Amino acid sequence: xxxxxxxxxxxxxxxxxxxxxxxxxxxxxxxxxxxxxxxxxxxxxxxxxxxxxxxxxxxxxxxxxxxxxxxxxxxxxxxxxxxxxxxxxxxxxxxxxxxxxxxxxxxxxxxxxxxxxxxxxxxxxxxxxxxxxxxxxxxxxxxxxxxxxxxxxxxxxxxxxxxxxxxxxxxxxxxxxxxxxxxxxxxxxxxxxxxxxxxxxxxxxxxxxxxxxxxxxxxxxxxxxxxxxxxxxxxxxxxxxxxxxxxxxxxxxxxxxxxxxxxxxxxxxxxxxxxxxxxxxxxxxxxxxxxx
Ligand SMILES: C[S@@+](CC[C@H](N)C(=O)[O-])C[C@H]1O[C@@H](n2cnc3c(N)ncnc32)[C@H](O)[C@@H]1O
Numbered sequence: 001x002x003x004x005x006x007x008x009x010x011x012x013x014x015x016x017x018x019x020x021x022x023x024x025x026x027x028x029x030x031x032x033x034x035x036x037x038x039x040x041x042x043x044x045x046x047x048x049x050x051x052x053x054x055x056x057x058x059x060x061x062x063x064x065x066x067x068x069x070x071x072x073x074x075x076x077x078x079x080x081x082x083x084x085x086x087x088x089x090x091x092x093x094x095x096x097x098x099x100x101x102x103x104x105x106x107x108x109x110x111x112x113x114x115x116x117x118x119x120x121x122x123x124x125x126x127x128x129x130x131x132x133x134x135x136x137x138x139x140x141x142x143x144x145x146x147x148x149x150x151x152x153x154x155x156x157x158x159x160x161x162x163x164x165x166x167x168x169x170x171x172x173x174x175x176x177x178x179x180x181x182x183x184x185x186x187x188x189x190x191x192x193x194x195x196x197x198x199x200x201x202x203x204x205x206x207x208x209x210x211x212x213x214x215x216x217x218x219x220x221x222x223x224x225x226x227x228x229x230x231x232x233x234x235x236x237x238x239x240x241x242x243x244x245x246x247x248x249x250x251x252x253x254x255x256x257x258x259x260x261x262x263x264x265x266x267x268x269x270x271x272x273x274x275x276x277x278x279x280x281x282x283x284x285x286x287x288x289x290x291x292x
Pocket of ligand 1: 013047048049050051052053054071072073074119120121122138139140141
Protein backbone atom coordinates (compact mmCIF):
# COMPACT_ATOMS: atom_id res chain seq x y z
CA UNK A 1 0.00 0.00 0.00
CA UNK A 2 2.80 2.40 0.92
CA UNK A 3 4.57 1.61 -2.36
CA UNK A 4 1.28 2.22 -4.21
CA UNK A 5 0.93 5.61 -2.54
CA UNK A 6 4.55 6.44 -3.32
CA UNK A 7 4.02 5.56 -6.99
CA UNK A 8 0.83 7.58 -7.07
CA UNK A 9 2.48 10.69 -5.59
CA UNK A 10 5.47 10.32 -7.89
CA UNK A 11 3.35 9.88 -11.03
CA UNK A 12 0.93 12.65 -10.11
CA UNK A 13 3.74 15.15 -9.41
CA UNK A 14 5.35 14.23 -12.73
CA UNK A 15 2.01 14.54 -14.57
CA UNK A 16 1.36 18.04 -13.24
CA UNK A 17 4.88 19.29 -14.06
CA UNK A 18 4.25 20.43 -17.68
CA UNK A 19 0.95 22.07 -16.66
CA UNK A 20 2.78 23.99 -13.92
CA UNK A 21 5.58 24.95 -16.31
CA UNK A 22 3.07 26.30 -18.83
CA UNK A 23 0.94 28.07 -16.20
CA UNK A 24 3.71 29.88 -14.30
CA UNK A 25 3.45 33.60 -14.90
CA UNK A 26 6.52 34.35 -17.01
CA UNK A 27 6.57 38.10 -16.31
CA UNK A 28 6.69 37.48 -12.57
CA UNK A 29 9.21 34.69 -13.09
CA UNK A 30 11.46 37.01 -15.04
CA UNK A 31 11.15 39.61 -12.26
CA UNK A 32 12.37 36.96 -9.80
CA UNK A 33 15.31 35.98 -12.01
CA UNK A 34 16.28 39.63 -12.57
CA UNK A 35 16.11 40.34 -8.84
CA UNK A 36 19.11 38.02 -8.35
CA UNK A 37 21.02 39.00 -11.53
CA UNK A 38 23.96 40.49 -9.68
CA UNK A 39 24.77 37.39 -7.64
CA UNK A 40 27.16 34.77 -8.95
CA UNK A 41 26.02 31.99 -6.59
CA UNK A 42 22.51 31.45 -5.28
CA UNK A 43 21.35 29.59 -2.20
CA UNK A 44 17.78 28.44 -2.75
CA UNK A 45 15.30 26.57 -0.56
CA UNK A 46 12.25 24.77 -1.93
CA UNK A 47 9.73 23.75 0.74
CA UNK A 48 7.14 21.01 0.17
CA UNK A 49 9.48 20.00 -2.62
CA UNK A 50 7.73 16.75 -3.60
CA UNK A 51 9.99 15.05 -6.15
CA UNK A 52 11.94 18.23 -6.95
CA UNK A 53 9.85 19.84 -9.71
CA UNK A 54 10.59 23.43 -8.66
CA UNK A 55 14.33 22.75 -8.54
CA UNK A 56 14.31 20.91 -11.88
CA UNK A 57 12.47 23.80 -13.49
CA UNK A 58 14.65 26.57 -12.05
CA UNK A 59 18.08 24.95 -12.45
CA UNK A 60 17.82 25.94 -16.11
CA UNK A 61 16.22 29.36 -15.52
CA UNK A 62 18.94 30.66 -13.19
CA UNK A 63 22.25 31.15 -14.99
CA UNK A 64 24.25 31.13 -11.74
CA UNK A 65 25.85 28.36 -9.71
CA UNK A 66 23.22 27.11 -7.27
CA UNK A 67 23.00 25.49 -3.87
CA UNK A 68 19.55 23.99 -3.30
CA UNK A 69 17.89 22.65 -0.16
CA UNK A 70 14.71 20.66 -0.81
CA UNK A 71 12.56 20.31 2.31
CA UNK A 72 9.94 17.56 2.01
CA UNK A 73 8.24 15.75 4.85
CA UNK A 74 7.33 12.63 2.86
CA UNK A 75 10.44 10.47 3.05
CA UNK A 76 9.09 8.10 0.40
CA UNK A 77 9.64 10.77 -2.28
CA UNK A 78 13.42 10.98 -1.78
CA UNK A 79 14.24 8.07 -4.11
CA UNK A 80 12.11 9.51 -6.91
CA UNK A 81 13.66 12.97 -6.42
CA UNK A 82 17.17 11.58 -6.82
CA UNK A 83 16.09 9.55 -9.85
CA UNK A 84 14.57 12.65 -11.50
CA UNK A 85 17.74 14.69 -10.86
CA UNK A 86 19.83 11.87 -12.31
CA UNK A 87 17.60 11.61 -15.41
CA UNK A 88 17.79 15.39 -15.80
CA UNK A 89 21.61 15.31 -15.69
CA UNK A 90 21.77 12.39 -18.14
CA UNK A 91 19.37 14.12 -20.57
CA UNK A 92 21.50 17.29 -20.60
CA UNK A 93 24.77 15.32 -20.56
CA UNK A 94 25.79 16.98 -17.28
CA UNK A 95 28.02 15.27 -14.70
CA UNK A 96 26.11 13.69 -11.84
CA UNK A 97 27.40 12.71 -8.44
CA UNK A 98 25.59 11.63 -5.29
CA UNK A 99 26.77 11.47 -1.70
CA UNK A 100 23.97 10.35 0.66
CA UNK A 101 21.21 12.94 0.31
CA UNK A 102 23.27 15.49 -1.63
CA UNK A 103 23.46 15.48 -5.39
CA UNK A 104 25.92 17.48 -7.51
CA UNK A 105 25.17 18.31 -11.12
CA UNK A 106 27.89 19.97 -13.16
CA UNK A 107 28.00 21.40 -16.66
CA UNK A 108 30.77 23.46 -18.27
CA UNK A 109 28.84 26.59 -17.29
CA UNK A 110 27.58 25.88 -13.79
CA UNK A 111 27.63 23.75 -10.69
CA UNK A 112 24.47 22.87 -8.80
CA UNK A 113 24.24 21.01 -5.49
CA UNK A 114 20.92 19.74 -4.21
CA UNK A 115 20.47 18.55 -0.62
CA UNK A 116 17.27 16.74 0.24
CA UNK A 117 15.99 17.25 3.78
CA UNK A 118 13.27 15.01 5.12
CA UNK A 119 11.40 17.23 7.59
CA UNK A 120 8.51 19.65 7.97
CA UNK A 121 8.81 23.07 6.41
CA UNK A 122 7.48 24.47 9.68
CA UNK A 123 10.89 23.59 11.17
CA UNK A 124 12.77 25.44 8.43
CA UNK A 125 14.82 27.62 10.78
CA UNK A 126 16.30 24.49 12.39
CA UNK A 127 17.09 22.82 9.05
CA UNK A 128 18.99 25.35 6.96
CA UNK A 129 21.28 28.28 7.85
CA UNK A 130 18.82 30.95 6.74
CA UNK A 131 21.40 33.74 6.93
CA UNK A 132 22.92 32.27 3.76
CA UNK A 133 19.65 31.86 1.85
CA UNK A 134 18.73 34.14 -1.07
CA UNK A 135 15.28 32.83 -1.92
CA UNK A 136 12.70 30.45 -0.48
CA UNK A 137 10.28 28.87 -2.96
CA UNK A 138 7.24 26.62 -2.72
CA UNK A 139 5.10 25.22 -5.52
CA UNK A 140 1.52 24.12 -4.83
CA UNK A 141 1.96 23.73 -1.10
CA UNK A 142 0.03 26.13 1.11
CA UNK A 143 -3.64 25.36 0.33
CA UNK A 144 -3.49 22.43 2.74
CA UNK A 145 -2.13 24.53 5.61
CA UNK A 146 -4.12 26.26 8.35
CA UNK A 147 -3.99 30.02 8.95
CA UNK A 148 -1.87 29.37 12.05
CA UNK A 149 0.62 27.20 10.14
CA UNK A 150 0.91 29.72 7.31
CA UNK A 151 1.46 32.49 9.85
CA UNK A 152 4.16 30.40 11.56
CA UNK A 153 5.94 29.90 8.24
CA UNK A 154 5.58 33.52 7.14
CA UNK A 155 7.11 34.57 10.46
CA UNK A 156 10.19 32.45 9.69
CA UNK A 157 10.53 34.25 6.33
CA UNK A 158 10.03 37.70 7.84
CA UNK A 159 12.24 37.14 10.91
CA UNK A 160 15.08 36.26 8.54
CA UNK A 161 14.25 39.05 6.05
CA UNK A 162 14.06 36.52 3.20
CA UNK A 163 12.61 36.73 -0.29
CA UNK A 164 9.79 34.23 -0.86
CA UNK A 165 8.26 32.93 -4.11
CA UNK A 166 5.28 30.59 -3.60
CA UNK A 167 3.77 29.62 -6.96
CA UNK A 168 0.68 27.74 -8.18
CA UNK A 169 -1.43 28.48 -5.12
CA UNK A 170 -4.88 27.01 -5.82
CA UNK A 171 -7.81 29.44 -6.13
CA UNK A 172 -10.65 27.67 -7.96
CA UNK A 173 -11.78 25.87 -11.12
CA UNK A 174 -14.10 26.20 -14.12
CA UNK A 175 -15.30 23.35 -16.36
CA UNK A 176 -15.96 24.05 -20.03
CA UNK A 177 -18.58 23.19 -21.14
CA UNK A 178 -20.28 23.94 -17.85
CA UNK A 179 -22.83 21.73 -16.13
CA UNK A 180 -25.71 22.96 -13.93
CA UNK A 181 -24.19 21.02 -11.00
CA UNK A 182 -20.58 22.26 -11.40
CA UNK A 183 -20.90 25.02 -8.83
CA UNK A 184 -22.44 22.72 -6.22
CA UNK A 185 -19.75 20.06 -6.49
CA UNK A 186 -16.82 22.47 -6.86
CA UNK A 187 -18.08 24.12 -3.65
CA UNK A 188 -18.23 20.73 -1.94
CA UNK A 189 -14.69 19.94 -3.12
CA UNK A 190 -13.36 23.27 -1.87
CA UNK A 191 -15.27 22.69 1.37
CA UNK A 192 -13.59 19.29 1.77
CA UNK A 193 -10.18 20.97 1.43
CA UNK A 194 -11.21 23.40 4.16
CA UNK A 195 -12.61 20.73 6.53
CA UNK A 196 -11.43 20.65 10.15
CA UNK A 197 -8.40 18.34 10.59
CA UNK A 198 -6.07 17.45 13.45
CA UNK A 199 -3.82 20.48 12.73
CA UNK A 200 -6.77 22.89 12.27
CA UNK A 201 -8.70 24.01 9.20
CA UNK A 202 -6.80 24.26 5.92
CA UNK A 203 -7.32 27.55 4.09
CA UNK A 204 -7.72 25.89 0.67
CA UNK A 205 -8.54 28.44 -2.04
CA UNK A 206 -8.14 31.31 0.49
CA UNK A 207 -4.51 30.52 1.35
CA UNK A 208 -2.98 32.72 -1.37
CA UNK A 209 -4.90 35.81 -0.25
CA UNK A 210 -3.94 35.14 3.34
CA UNK A 211 -0.25 34.90 2.42
CA UNK A 212 -0.51 38.25 0.61
CA UNK A 213 -2.26 39.88 3.61
CA UNK A 214 0.38 38.63 6.04
CA UNK A 215 3.21 40.08 3.96
CA UNK A 216 1.31 43.35 3.47
CA UNK A 217 1.09 43.66 7.25
CA UNK A 218 4.87 43.15 7.42
CA UNK A 219 5.43 45.93 4.83
CA UNK A 220 7.04 43.56 2.31
CA UNK A 221 7.15 44.40 -1.43
CA UNK A 222 4.55 42.14 -3.06
CA UNK A 223 3.97 41.10 -6.68
CA UNK A 224 1.28 38.63 -7.71
CA UNK A 225 0.10 37.13 -11.00
CA UNK A 226 -2.39 34.48 -12.05
CA UNK A 227 -1.07 31.10 -13.15
CA UNK A 228 -3.89 29.10 -14.69
CA UNK A 229 -3.79 25.46 -15.69
CA UNK A 230 -5.49 25.03 -19.06
CA UNK A 231 -6.41 21.38 -19.36
CA UNK A 232 -7.42 20.65 -22.91
CA UNK A 233 -9.69 17.88 -24.29
CA UNK A 234 -6.67 15.74 -25.22
CA UNK A 235 -5.20 15.86 -21.69
CA UNK A 236 -7.15 12.76 -20.77
CA UNK A 237 -4.85 11.53 -17.99
CA UNK A 238 -4.86 14.90 -16.24
CA UNK A 239 -8.67 15.10 -16.47
CA UNK A 240 -8.98 11.66 -14.88
CA UNK A 241 -6.54 12.54 -12.09
CA UNK A 242 -8.52 15.65 -11.20
CA UNK A 243 -11.94 14.02 -11.42
CA UNK A 244 -10.57 11.23 -9.25
CA UNK A 245 -9.44 13.74 -6.61
CA UNK A 246 -12.97 15.14 -6.59
CA UNK A 247 -14.56 11.68 -6.35
CA UNK A 248 -12.29 10.74 -3.45
CA UNK A 249 -12.87 14.02 -1.62
CA UNK A 250 -16.64 13.97 -1.99
CA UNK A 251 -16.64 10.28 -1.08
CA UNK A 252 -15.39 11.35 2.36
CA UNK A 253 -18.29 13.77 2.81
CA UNK A 254 -21.60 12.52 4.13
CA UNK A 255 -23.74 13.63 1.18
CA UNK A 256 -27.53 13.25 1.51
CA UNK A 257 -28.78 10.34 -0.68
CA UNK A 258 -30.36 12.64 -3.31
CA UNK A 259 -27.16 14.71 -3.52
CA UNK A 260 -25.05 11.54 -3.71
CA UNK A 261 -27.17 10.36 -6.65
CA UNK A 262 -26.73 13.75 -8.35
CA UNK A 263 -23.00 13.58 -7.75
CA UNK A 264 -22.70 10.13 -9.31
CA UNK A 265 -24.63 11.30 -12.40
CA UNK A 266 -22.45 14.43 -12.59
CA UNK A 267 -19.26 12.32 -12.46
CA UNK A 268 -20.61 10.10 -15.24
CA UNK A 269 -21.42 13.15 -17.42
CA UNK A 270 -17.84 14.37 -16.87
CA UNK A 271 -16.41 10.96 -17.77
CA UNK A 272 -18.50 10.93 -20.96
CA UNK A 273 -17.11 14.34 -21.92
CA UNK A 274 -13.55 13.27 -21.12
CA UNK A 275 -13.71 10.06 -23.12
CA UNK A 276 -15.22 11.86 -26.13
CA UNK A 277 -12.55 14.56 -25.83
CA UNK A 278 -14.91 17.45 -25.23
CA UNK A 279 -13.87 18.46 -21.69
CA UNK A 280 -11.83 21.54 -20.91
CA UNK A 281 -10.92 22.57 -17.40
CA UNK A 282 -9.27 25.73 -16.11
CA UNK A 283 -7.76 25.70 -12.65
CA UNK A 284 -6.93 29.10 -11.25
CA UNK A 285 -3.79 29.70 -9.18
CA UNK A 286 -1.83 32.66 -7.91
CA UNK A 287 1.95 33.13 -8.08
CA UNK A 288 3.37 35.39 -5.38
CA UNK A 289 6.81 37.01 -5.04
CA UNK A 290 7.66 38.99 -1.92
CA UNK A 291 10.82 40.75 -0.80
CA UNK A 292 11.64 42.67 2.39
C1 LIG B 1 1.02 19.26 -4.20
S1 LIG B 1 2.56 18.68 -3.65
C2 LIG B 1 3.67 19.74 -4.53
C3 LIG B 1 5.04 19.16 -4.64
C4 LIG B 1 6.07 19.99 -5.42
N1 LIG B 1 6.26 21.30 -4.83
C5 LIG B 1 5.69 20.11 -6.88
O1 LIG B 1 5.47 21.23 -7.35
O2 LIG B 1 5.62 19.08 -7.56
C6 LIG B 1 2.71 19.28 -1.97
C7 LIG B 1 3.91 18.70 -1.24
O3 LIG B 1 4.04 19.34 0.03
C8 LIG B 1 4.48 18.36 0.96
N2 LIG B 1 4.19 18.82 2.33
C9 LIG B 1 2.97 18.96 2.91
N3 LIG B 1 3.11 19.42 4.17
C10 LIG B 1 4.44 19.58 4.38
C11 LIG B 1 5.21 20.02 5.49
N4 LIG B 1 4.65 20.40 6.64
N5 LIG B 1 6.55 20.06 5.35
C12 LIG B 1 7.17 19.67 4.20
N6 LIG B 1 6.48 19.23 3.12
C13 LIG B 1 5.13 19.20 3.21
C14 LIG B 1 3.70 17.12 0.55
O4 LIG B 1 4.27 15.93 1.08
C15 LIG B 1 3.78 17.20 -0.97
O5 LIG B 1 4.92 16.55 -1.46
